Amino acid sequence: MLARARTVAFDGIEARLVEAQCVLTPGLPAFHVVGLPDKAVSEARERVRAALSSLSIALPPRRITVNLSPADLPKEGSHFDLPIALALLAALDVIPADELAGSVSLGELALDGALVPVVGALPAAMAAASAGHTLICPRACGAEAAWVGAAQVFAPATLQDAIHHFTGQTPLPRAQPGEVVTDPGARDMHDVKGQERAKRALEIAAAGRHHVIMVGAPGSGKSMLAARMPGLLPPLSPMEALETSMIHSLAGLLDEGGISRSRPFREPHHTASVAAIVGGGKGAKPGEISLAHNGVLFLDEFPEFPRTVLETLRQPIETGEVVVARANAHTRYPCRFLLIAAANPCRCGYLGDASRACARAPGCGEDYLGRISGPLMDRFDLRIEVPPVGWSDLDLPATGETSAQIAARVARARNLQDARFTEHPNVHVNADAEGALLDEIAAPDADGRALLARVADRFGLTARGYHRVMRVARTIADLDASATVRLPHVAEAVSFRLSAADTGG
Numbered sequence: 001m002l003a004r005a006r007t008v009a010f011d012g013i014e015a016r017l018v019e020a021q022c023v024l025t026p027g028l029p030a031f032h033v034v035g036l037p038d039k040a041v042s043e044a045r046e047r048v049r050a051a052l053s054s055l056s057i058a059l060p061p062r063r064i065t066v067n068l069s070p071a072d073l074p075k076e077g078s079h080f081d082l083p084i085a086l087a088l089l090a091a092l093d094v095i096p097a098d099e100l101a102g103s104v105s106l107g108e109l110a111l112d113g114a115l116v117p118v119v120g121a122l123p124a125a126m127a128a129a130s131a132g133h134t135l136i137c138p139r140a141c142g143a144e145a146a147w148v149g150a151a152q153v154f155a156p157a158t159l160q161d162a163i164h165h166f167t168g169q170t171p172l173p174r175a176q177p178g179e180v181v182t183d184p185g186a187r188d189m190h191d192v193k194g195q196e197r198a199k200r201a202l203e204i205a206a207a208g209r210h211h212v213i214m215v216g217a218p219g220s221g222k223s224m225l226a227a228r229m230p231g232l233l234p235p236l237s238p239m240e241a242l243e244t245s246m247i248h249s250l251a252g253l254l255d256e257g258g259i260s261r262s263r264p265f266r267e268p269h270h271t272a273s274v275a276a277i278v279g280g281g282k283g284a285k286p287g288e289i290s291l292a293h294n295g296v297l298f299l300d301e302f303p304e305f306p307r308t309v310l311e312t313l314r315q316p317i318e319t320g321e322v323v324v325a326r327a328n329a330h331t332r333y334p335c336r337f338l339l340i341a342a343a344n345p346c347r348c349g350y351l352g353d354a355s356r357a358c359a360r361a362p363g364c365g366e367d368y369l370g371r372i373s374g375p376l377m378d379r380f381d382l383r384i385e386v387p388p389v390g391w392s393d394l395d396l397p398a399t400g401e402t403s404a405q406i407a408a409r410v411a412r413a414r415n416l417q418d419a420r421f422t423e424h425p426n427v428h429v430n431a432d433a434e435g436a437l438l439d440e441i442a443a444p445d446a447d448g449r450a451l452l453a454r455v456a457d458r459f460g461l462t463a464r465g466y467h468r469v470m471r472v473a474r475t476i477a478d479l480d481a482s483a484t485v486r487l488p489h490v491a492e493a494v495s496f497r498l499s500a501a502d503t504g505g
Contacts, residue, residue, distance in 0.1 A: 004087060034068070066084050206406075209336075293334050296337065344368070
């Protein structure tokens with residue numbers, strides 16, 4: 001008798017349905033798992049054997065073969081334990097085989113039969129909902145998976161609970177979604193004294209999702225400013241929260257099934273590898289740029305990152321997705337993030353202070369920022385210099401706007417963009433607009449166009465740089481609640497494009 005149980009294999013954030021087929025045949029006693037399993041899947045037979053033994057279920061002296069179909073799809077992870085066990089139990093007539101037909105299962109088995117939580121319950125629930133199936137997952141994953149309201153989720157604590165559910169002895173209650181995770185309190189821009197120009201740049205960046213690079217001496221407040229960016233951004237929409245949480249689910253970052261409406265803020269160290277930033281490693285896991293999807297990626301000490309890491313950012317910044325290439329598969333992850341980079345002006349950091357600069361100034365500054373290639377620098381919409389704040393200013397009371405005040409203006413600008421791009425499902429903010437759409441929404445008035453033409457000619461703006469200035473000008477006009485892009489909007493956008501060390505055009 002051939003018994004079947006459905007499960008999933010992960011390809012990026014997509015969960016692809018897999019069928020665990022189990023058959024008992026005459027021959028020498030053996031237990032084989034086939035279908036391109038990795039080491040963790042191959043070891044499932046020992047965990048399943050021990051778990052069944054703990055329930056006083058002995059395996060028959062027959063040849064047991066479990067095939068994970070499609071056989072040419074790589075199978076990775078310990079979540080195949082539960083479907084393999086269920087298929088085997090159906091083959092042994094312990095549970096009705098037809099009860100498994102409408103369900104998808106995943107979970108790791110402990111040797112005593114307990115179900116251990118696994119990553120990816122949320123994408124698995126999405127796949128189950130798309131196929132019209134229920135989902136069976138460990139109890140610790142139930143609250144996470146239940147966020148997909150279109151799928152019924154049942155979360156047994158042990159293999160015995162699952163058996164009782166399928167045999168009708170003790171049906172499991174439907175799992176309930178976890179709590180919405182609230183931000184304990186974002187840092188407030190009101191705490192930052194001075195740096196009004198940098199605050200304005202971050203407001204524009206938040207309103208249109210424009211990438212920013214800040215250059216300034218150590219201690220001038222670059223990291224402090226970047227850490228306050230989440231407080232300026234609107235909360236995630238329900239679809240954004242679900243998409244972002246699916247990535248975090250694969251990385252095992254969801255806490256007790258809770259989904260956050262706050263935008264992610266990732267700040268990897270400059271010693272991070274290419275795989276850590278872009279994604280890869282065992283199982284082609286998502287990297288920092290994907291974990292920052294719909295949020296902020298802050299790269300401090302930007303020139304200190306290895307050049308290979310920096311150059312891998314160029315394509316994801318443009319396309320909003322990253323492809324992790326392997327010999328047997330290509331895994332895609334979304335990565336629409338707002339990049340904030342911070343850099344010292346030179347290695348010693350005091351290029352602008354004659355009394356503290358090193359003997360190699362100003363050449364050291366050119367060499368240091370020269371680590372950032374021209375094509376990468378060209379992708380920053382806003383480039384700002386962050387001068388040091390005098391000690392006398394630090395002693396004064398804070399007088400700047402709060403994050404809530406700035407966030408209100410950002411939200412109004414985002415609402416204008418939502419209305420503008422209603423008929424363009426792949427365009428969410430001004431930074432996404434391109435081609436004829438960009439020309440339509442961001443065409444400046446006659447004076448603004450003349451200024452932009454002069455700047456492009458004098459400073460040699462690339463085509464990318466020209467269009468990025470147009471996008472920033474459109475965002476500034478949105479913050480000004482202006483239907484048209486006028487000369488002041490273009491002038492401010494140009495000033496941010498050319499204010500810092502301009503190595504890329």
